[in-house]
Every structure is written in structure tokens, then in C-alpha cells.
Amino acid sequence: MRNWMLAAIVSPAIVMGSLAAEAQSAWRSYIVKELGFSFSAPGKIETSTGTFRGEVAGPRQTMIFKSNVNNIEYKVTVMSFKQAQGEGASILGERTYMFQDKKKTLMDTYARVEPGKDSVYGRKMVVELAEGKGRTFGAFYFTNGKLIALEATVLPANGDYESPDPARFVDSIAFIASRAGDNAIELQAPKTE
Amino acid sequence: MRLTVLAILAGFALATFTTPAAAQWRPYISHPLGFAFAAPGPMKVEKGTYEAPIAGRRQTTTYAFTDDNIEYKVVVIDMRDIAGNSASLLGEAQYRFQDGKKLMMDAFGRVDRQFGRKLTVDLPNNGGRSMGAFYFINGRIVSLQATVLPANGDYETPETGRFIDSITFYTVRADDDAIEVPPPG
Numbered sequence: 001m002r003n004w005m006l007a008a009i010v011s012p013a014i015v016m017g018s019l020a021a022e023a024q025s026a027w028r029s030y031i032v033k034e035l036g037f038s039f040s041a042p043g044k045i046e047t048s049t050g051t052f053r054g055e056v057a058g059p060r061q062t063m064i065f066k067s068n069v070n071n072i073e074y075k076v077t078v079m080s081f082k083q084a085q086g087e088g089a090s091i092l093g094e095r096t097y098m099f100q101d102k103k104k105t106l107m108d109t110y111a112r113v114e115p116g117k118d119s120v121y122g123r124k125m126v127v128e129l130a131e132g133k134g135r136t137f138g139a140f141y142f143t144n145g146k147l148i149a150l151e152a153t154v155l156p157a158n159g160d161y162e163s164p165d166p167a168r169f170v171d172s173i174a175f176i177a178s179r180a181g182d183n184a185i186e187l188q189a190p191k192t193e
Numbered sequence: 194m195r196l197t198v199l200a201i202l203a204g205f206a207l208a209t210f211t212t213p214a215a216a217q218w219r220p221y222i223s224h225p226l227g228f229a230f231a232a233p234g235p236m237k238v239e240k241g242t243y244e245a246p247i248a249g250r251r252q253t254t255t256y257a258f259t260d261d262n263i264e265y266k267v268v269v270i271d272m273r274d275i276a277g278n279s280a281s282l283l284g285e286a287q288y289r290f291q292d293g294k295k296l297m298m299d300a301f302g303r304v305d306r307q308f309g310r311k312l313t314v315d316l317p318n319n320g321g322r323s324m325g326a327f328y329f330i331n332g333r334i335v336s337l338q339a340t341v342l343p344a345n346g347d348y349e350t351p352e353t354g355r356f357i358d359s360i361t362f363y364t365v366r367a368d369d370d371a372i373e374v375p376p377p378g
Binding site: 056088089096097110121122141143144 | 246247249276277278279280281282283284285287288299301303306307308309310328329331332
């Protein structure tokens with residue numbers, strides 16, 4: 001009788017706990033209206049700022065949106081180049097070059113988002129990180145004066161390098177607001193100096 | 194013995210006269226466009242159009258050369274009015290170069306702080322092999338394309354790579370005797 005009562009109390013608790021964990025890792029759509037794009041990712045999105053330096057790009061502040069679920073890191077990084085839009089092709093080329101530099105490139109191909117004259121061309125790449133630190137999927141675009149990079153890294157603790165989740169993440173980018181979906185959660189861009 | 198020597202000499206002479214002389218490579222420069230390159234043979238300047246969904250319809254200026262059944266072209270597409278979309282415009286041009294063709298190579302091209310791409314494709318219907326390099330500079334797509342025609346057939350020739358890699362965007366690096374190409378009209 002006592003065991004039966006214990007089971008009756010513990011089982012719902014386990015179910016509730018797993019439901020909460022599932023909700024935590026559920027995929028959601030996000031839109032950053034201020035920056036003109038939307039994407040989907042699992043888990044809780046945290047925003048922060050960082051820095052980047054490239055020979056062509058120079059020193060830049062970055063806006064970061066990231067989550068970590070099941071030992072896969074999902075990260076969107078945005079840099080503004082309002083005054084250097086004509087250099088966008090080279091800035092994008094430099095960023096993609098830096099992404100694969102000194103790593104084993106597994107895939108490097110064209111990326112195109114949106115149809116016809118609204119198309120945004122970029123590149124999608126997959127690299128193996130040095131010293132067995134995992135595998136990163138990346139997609140890179142330069143549009144409206146902003147460099148947008150989506151990177152998903154499968155860490156060794158996950159180990160499923162063929163997981164479809166990184167591709168789902170990098171392919172979720174959209175630059176037309178209506179494609180974000182009605183339920184998209186609006187994110188505010190972190191403030192840079 | 195005498196006859197043999199005579200025959201050998203005659204053979205050499207015949208070979209020399211019948212083999213087309215490889216045209217001399219010359220340096221070229223465009224100060225207004227901001228690049229220099231090298232190519233063999235006489236230059237022709239051609240006007241044309243480029244049309245693509247993002248770029249729309251655009252005027253092109255092509256500096257064209259032919260030598261030993263290899264076509265060398267520097268194609269300049271003016272996009273100064275939409276240069277803010279340079280990354281997609283360049284991506285579109287690169288994509289179209291390889292679309293529907295067998296892609297043999299697609300790699301980073303980096304010249305004088307300019308990042309672009311270098312591609313090699315086999316043309317459909319055994320039309321030859323083209324090597325291309327694409328850059329966006331000063332509001333224009335600058336593309337170098339070298340096509341080895343079937344009549345040449347040496348698809349591994351180093352000449353195409355020599356042409357593609359001759360581009361420089363630091364005009365000070367051009368040879369002193371570089372020939373100024375006519376500016377786009």
C-alpha cells in the first residue's frame with residue numbers, strides 16, 4: 001500500500017519534470033525585427049555582446065543570440081557594417097575564410113535564402129574543430145549592412161555528428177518577416193556601444 | 194648520314210613553322226577600375242549585358258583575348274547603384290557561373306585584401322573547361338574567365354591559372370609597361 005502511494009506521488013513528478021525539460025528544449029521561432037531576420041532554435045535564448053576582428057572587417061562589436069541544448073551550441077552572431085556595405089562581399093568572404101581556417105572542411109557550398117530578386121546569397125559550411133572538439137555547421141550572409149552568422153556546434157559530449165539539428169538551425173534563417181511565423185517570439189538586439 | 198641530318202633539320206624547321214607561336218603575355222591595367230592583369234594575344238573590347246534576378250539587367254564591358262584556342266575574358270559589371278548588396282550580387286554571379294555545369298573546383302580567392310572565389314567548371318556538351326574568379330570591387334563585379342576550348346583540349350594547362358591569378362587590385366603592383374585598357378563606356 002505504501003509502495004503504491006509512493007509510486008502514485010513520484011510518477012507524476014517524473015512526468016512533470018520530463019515535460020518541463022522537453023519544453024525547455026522545444027524549438028521555437030524567433031524574430032529580431034530591428035536586425036531584419038528570424039530563426040528557429042531550441043532552448044532558452046540568451047543575448048550578449050562580444051568582439052570580432054578581421055583584416056578587412058577591422059575591430060567590431062558583435063551581437064550574440066545563443067542557446068545550448070543536449071550539448072549542441074546554437075549561436076547567431078550579428079555585426080553591423082552600415083558604413084561599409086560596398087565591402088560586404090569581401091567582409092563575408094573573410095568571415096567564411098576565418099570560419100574554416102586551420103580546420104577540416106567537410107562541406108562548403110552556396111546558400112540562398114528567399115526567392116527571386118529578394119534572394120540573399122551566402123555560404124554554408126561544415127568543419128571539424130581541431131583537437132576533437134566537435135563539429136560546427138555555419139551559414140553566413142551579408143545583407144542590409146549586417147553580417148549574420150549562424151553556427152551550431154555538436155560538442156563531443158553529444159557525439160552525434162550526423163544530428164539533423166544543426167542543419168535545422170542554420171537553415172531556419174529568414175529575411176522576410178512574414179516567414180517567421182505568427183508565433184515567433186520577438187527578441188531585442190543587445191545594445192552595442 | 195648526311196641525308197639523315199638533313200632530314201632531322203628539315204623536320205625541326207617544319208615543326209617550327211607549322212606550330213602556332215604562343216602569343217606573348219602582356220600586362221594590362223585599368224586605373225579607373227582599380228585592377229591590373231596579364232593576358233596573351235590581341236585585346237578586343239566587347240559590350241554586353243548581364244541579367245540576373247538580384248542584379249537586374251546590367252551593362253558589361255569585356256576585355257577579351259584568344260590564344261591557342263583558349264578564351265580569356267575580364268568581365269566588368271557595373272553595380273555601383275546597388276553596391277550595398279555586394280555580397281548577394283557576387284554570390285549570384287558565382288552561382289550562375291557554375292549552375293547546370295559540372296563543378297570541378299570551388300575555392301576561396303583572396304587578392305590584395307579582396308575576398309572572392311575561384312571556380313572551375315566543365316561546360317555542357319563537351320564545350321570545354323572554364324576557370325573563373327569573381328571579385329566585387331569599387332561597386333563592380335570583376336570576373337576573370339578562361340575557357341579551354343575542345344580544339345585545344347589540354348584541360349590541365351597552366352595558362353588558365355596564370356591568367357586568373359594575374360589579377361591585382363593594387364595597381365602599383367602592375368608592371369611599369371602595363372597597357373591601359375579603355376574604360377567602360
